[in-house]
Amino acid sequence: MKKILIISFSTLLLVACSEQHQYQDTVLEQISNDPDIKSYHLDPQSTADCIVDLSSKKMPGMVPFDPMRKAAYKGYAKMISIKTSEKPEEVLAELRESFGSAQGLADAHRNYSKSYLECISTITHRELDVEEVTEK
Numbered sequence: 564m565k566k567i568l569i570i571s572f573s574t575l576l577l578v579a580c581s582e583q584h585q586y587q588d589t590v591l592e593q594i595s596n597d598p599d600i601k602s603y604h605l606d607p608q609s610t611a612d613c614i615v616d617l618s619s620k621k622m623p624g625m626v627p628f629d630p631m632r633k634a635a636y637k638g639y640a641k642m643i644s645i646k647t648s649e650k651p652e653e654v655l656a657e658l659r660e661s662f663g664s665a666q667g668l669a670d671a672h673r674n675y676s677k678s679y680l681e682c683i684s685t686i687t688h689r690e691l692d693v694e695e696v697t698e699k
Contacts, residue, residue: 582636587615589640594679605686613682614675621674635671638662642671 591611594600600607618639624632638661641654648654655668662668 582633582640583615583619586636586640587611589644590614593643599683603683603687603690605683605690610682610686613686614678617682618675618678621678634661639671639675642668643675 622635
């Protein structure tokens with residue numbers, strides 16, 4: 564019985580991690596082409612990690628393998644890749660349904676945007692502090 568429970572729990576964790584990794588890969592792909600990231604010479608990987616960590620704190624669900632959190636990771640990944648979609652109107656309609664309403668989608672977008680801006684600000688300040696220390 565214990566083995567079945569452990570195997571089931573491990574499987575849930577692996578599946579949940581795949582949604583989170585998909586979201587993280589989508590964020591990394593988006594910010595790797597971002598002019599702000601390039602102009603400030605920020606590391607895209609650490610910026611993506613920061614954005615995923617910060618935005619995940621405000622997603623529904625308590626833990627990564629929670630079905631609500633898994634759906635949120637999928638929705639967020641689809642939301643930030645809407646610009647590259649062939650049919651953005653259809654994707655937007657799917658996102659409204661996925662997030663429950665237009666307001667839910669707006670809240671998710673606000674969470675992502677706020678996380679993005681906070682991470683850019685934090686990492687930029689950290690880089691500037693390092694530059695000041697090395698110049699002295």
